[in-house]
Amino acid sequence: MKKKILIIIFSLFLSSIIYHLESQVSLAQQVSLSISPPLLELFIKPGKEIMVAYQLKNSGDPTFLNLKILPFEARDNLGNIRIKSEFEGPVRFSLDNADLKLEQTFFLKTNDSQQILLRIRIPENITDGDYYYSLLAETIPPTSSEGIGSTRAKATIGSNILVTISNSGNVDIKPKIATFSTMNGIAFGKNIKIFDSSDKIPVILTVVNKGRNMIKPEGQISLKGNFGETTKYDIISKNILAESERLLEATPSADLSSGIYHPSSLVLSGFFIGKYSLSTQMKFGDNSPTIFASASFFAFPFKIAGGILLATIIIVFIIKRRKDE
Amino acid sequence: MDNKTKIKSLIFLIALCLSSIIYNLSSGVSYAVPMDSARFKIESANVEIAGGNKSSSSYKLADTVGQLAAGQYSSTGYVVKAGFQYLHSIVPFSFSIANIMIDLGTLVPNIPSEASTTLSVSFGGAGQYQVTAIEEGPLKTQSGNVISDTVCDGNDCDETNVAVWNLPSIYGFGYKMSGEDIPAAFVTCGSLCYRRFPDRTALPVEAPAVVMSSQDVTVDLTSKPKDIIHASTITFKTNVSSIQPAGSYETVVNFVATPSF
Numbered sequence: 071m072k073k074k075i076l077i078i079i080f081s082l083f084l085s086s087i088i089y090h091l092e093s094q095v096s097l098a099q100q101v102s103l104s105i106s107p108p109l110l111e112l113f114i115k116p117g118k119e120i121m122v123a124y125q126l127k128n129s130g131d132p133t134f135l136n137l138k139i140l141p142f143e144a145r146d147n148l149g150n151i152r153i154k155s156e157f158e159g160p161v162r163f164s165l166d167n168a169d170l171k172l173e174q175t176f177f178l179k180t181n182d183s184q185q186i187l188l189r190i191r192i193p194e195n196i197t198d199g200d201y202y203y204s205l206l207a208e209t210i211p212p213t214s215s216e217g218i219g220s221t222r223a224k225a226t227i228g229s230n231i232l233v234t235i236s237n238s239g240n241v242d243i244k245p246k247i248a249t250f251s252t253m254n255g256i257a258f259g260k261n262i263k264i265f266d267s268s269d270k271i272p273v274i275l276t277v278v279n280k281g282r283n284m285i286k287p288e289g290q291i292s293l294k295g296n297f298g299e300t301t302k303y304d305i306i307s308k309n310i311l312a313e314s315e316r317l318l319e320a321t322p323s324a325d326l327s328s329g330i331y332h333p334s335s336l337v338l339s340g341f342f343i344g345k346y347s348l349s350t351q352m353k354f355g356d357n358s359p360t361i362f363a364s365a366s367f368f369a370f371p372f373k374i375a376g377g378i379l380l381a382t383i384i385i386v387f388i389i390k391r392r393k394d395e
Numbered sequence: 396m397d398n399k400t401k402i403k404s405l406i407f408l409i410a411l412c413l414s415s416i417i418y419n420l421s422s423g424v425s426y427a428v429p430m431d432s433a434r435f436k437i438e439s440a441n442v443e444i445a446g447g448n449k450s451s452s453s454y455k456l457a458d459t460v461g462q463l464a465a466g467q468y469s470s471t472g473y474v475v476k477a478g479f480q481y482l483h484s485i486v487p488f489s490f491s492i493a494n495i496m497i498d499l500g501t502l503v504p505n506i507p508s509e510a511s512t513t514l515s516v517s518f519g520g521a522g523q524y525q526v527t528a529i530e531e532g533p534l535k536t537q538s539g540n541v542i543s544d545t546v547c548d549g550n551d552c553d554e555t556n557v558a559v560w561n562l563p564s565i566y567g568f569g570y571k572m573s574g575e576d577i578p579a580a581f582v583t584c585g586s587l588c589y590r591r592f593p594d595r596t597a598l599p600v601e602a603p604a605v606v607m608s609s610q611d612v613t614v615d616l617t618s619k620p621k622d623i624i625h626a627s628t629i630t631f632k633t634n635v636s637s638i639q640p641a642g643s644y645e646t647v648v649n650f651v652a653t654p655s656f
Contacts, residue, residue, distance in 0.1 A: 099493075099494045099495055099496050100491065100492070100493055100494065100495070101491060101492045101495050102489065102490070102491035102492075102515075103489065103490055103491075104487040104488060104489035104490070104517070105487060105488055105489075106486075106487035106488070107477035107478045107487075108478065108479070108486070108487065108488035108518070108654040109477065109478060109479055109654060109656060110475065110476070110477050111475070111476040111477075112473060112474075112475050112476075113468065113473060113474040113475070114472065114473040114474075114475075115468075115472040115473065117472075118471075118472035118473050120473050120475060122475065122477070125487070127487070129489070129491075130491065142653075145525075148608075148610045149523055149610060149655035149656065150525045150605065150608060150610075150655065151525070151653055151655070151656065152602065153603075153651065153653070155600075202656070204653060206651070208649070208651075209495070211495065211647045212495060212496050214643065214645045219499035219500065219501075219502045219508060219534065219542075219633055219643070219644045219645070220496065220497060220498050220499055220643075220644075220645045221497040221499065221510070221534070221631050221645070221646055221647070221648055222495060222496060222497070222645065222646070222647045222648070223492050223494075223495040223496075223497060223512065223647070223648050223649075223650060224495075224531075224647050224648070224649040224650065225490060225491075225492050225495065225650055225652070226649060226650065226651040226652065227488065227489075227490045227651075227652050227653075228651065228652065228653035228654070229488065229653075229654070230653065230654060230655075230656045232656060239468045239469065308655075308656075309656050311656065317610075319610075333610050
């Protein structure tokens with residue numbers, strides 16, 4: 071009996087050690103980082119400096135990290151960015167942390183957070199304009215294993231910093247609606263688009279910012295029907311970077327994740343009959359000009375009419391055949 | 396062994412077992428590596444960080460930078476806002492890689508070797524983000540032997556184009572993706588389709604490839620942001636010929652996750 075107990079206890083002990091060793095192997099693989107805030111907008115005068123506190127949390131395994139700042143530009147009109155490989159621009163960044171510096175490796179334990187005290191300094195006599203940067207926290211890849219083919223992953227997480235430098239406090243607002251139209255449908259001439267009544271109708275709205283500073287639109291897209299009925303959709307107030315273009319989105323919206331309608335600003339759904347007018351208007355601050363655009367489309371129940379026609383033909387054919395018999 | 400000694404050894408074993416279990420349980424919580432330093436914390440930053448639902452003047456500030464901020468701007472010389480203004484709250488941006496040590500195993504000529512990992516992005520209700528990838532050089536040994544990036548079966552895939560790679564006679568290194576927010580080409584082409592990573596050491600310089608992205612702001616502006624996780628699986632594949640020199644081949648792939656602006 072005692073022998074049995076001894077064996078059980080010993081096997082329990084061994085399995086516990088094995089479990090521990092296994093868990094050590096698998097746990098040392100995961101990276102999970104989060105950063106807050108994900109976006110910082112700074113409107114600042116030359117010669118001024120501020121300090122901003124970021125929170126970097128490691129929810130994965132213990133890891134070594136490195137912080138750096140790199141400039142970015144708009145990659146496309148969808149809000150994606152392209153991070154440049156070298157630092158440029160007049161904005162100066164440093165850390166106020168006692169034991170942390172940019173481009174210097176530090177260690178972060180599991181479930182531990184690091185407060186990053188980022189100081190942003192604008193030198194004197196800097197020309198007004200916008201400068202865009204990403205604060206990047208990158209992991210140091212693990213050491214490789216001998217004798218196998220392996221790929222090691224390096225995880226980098228970023229938070230964007232949009233800096234507008236203005237001595238006077240004024241911003242350069244030069245927006246222009248580049249595209250405002252419906253997608254798909256049957257086109258007749260340049261401006262007439264025809265849809266089936268039950269079609270989902272995607273709408274595209276892109277705005278070009280020709281100014282030196284980023285702008286943030288606020289406005290609506292309106293849909294007006296035959297009998298004056300109007301539906302309004304609020305435009306989501308996203309930043310449009312200086313000298314770039316961006317597709318704007320309106321809400322509430324339909325199925326934007328669908329490949330057919332993507333990317334679009336709005337998807338109209340319902341049962342449409344007749345002529346519909348679409349209009350948009352937006353402004354970029356109290357004293358900024360309001361810009362407008364309009365478009366229209368026609369919708370007819372082609373599918374229902376086709377079904378009725380087909381059913382009529384079949385019924386007429388059957389009646390005629392019975393009469394002949 | 397007399398009874399007393401037996402009891403003593405039994406007690407010793409039980410104590411050993413218990414201490415081992417306790418150690419395991421505690422190690423599950425955290426791997427305490429004594430690398431703390433004398434960090435300091437500032438509980439509140441000395442700049443105004445806009446956060447939380449606002450119907451006050453601080454929210455209006457978000458609408459018109461130039462006008463309503465004018466008073467504050469002239470006195471302090473700056474206006475700073477954090478987070479996405481249309482969300483009315485600051486949602487942390489999170490990025491995870493399930494396994495950062497992707498083991499392709501022992502490479503056998505003409506037998507493809509594959510390994511996968513999962514990429515996850517969490518961004519509350521605002522789903523607009525991108526994840527890019529670039530390799531820090533091709534798969535190579537320390538002595539400089541290289542496994543080139545794949546060109547796929549029809550010599551028709553590259554850093555952007557996706558194509559079928561199924562023939563055992565086509566060698567190289569590449570990847571495919573499945574899951575949410577992946578490039579549309581992987582969805583339309585199918586599960587046998589791969590492409591090559593952009594190479595940071597290549598000339599001319601190759602730009603990182605977008606491997607996950609979402610343009611949709613999925614939040615309902617009238618409600619609080621939801622916790623949404625977008626995940627995809629990336630599968631690495633390599634296939635070598637019989638004349639490939641032996642050695643430990645390795646590379647580093649850098650995944651960069653950034654929110655939009």
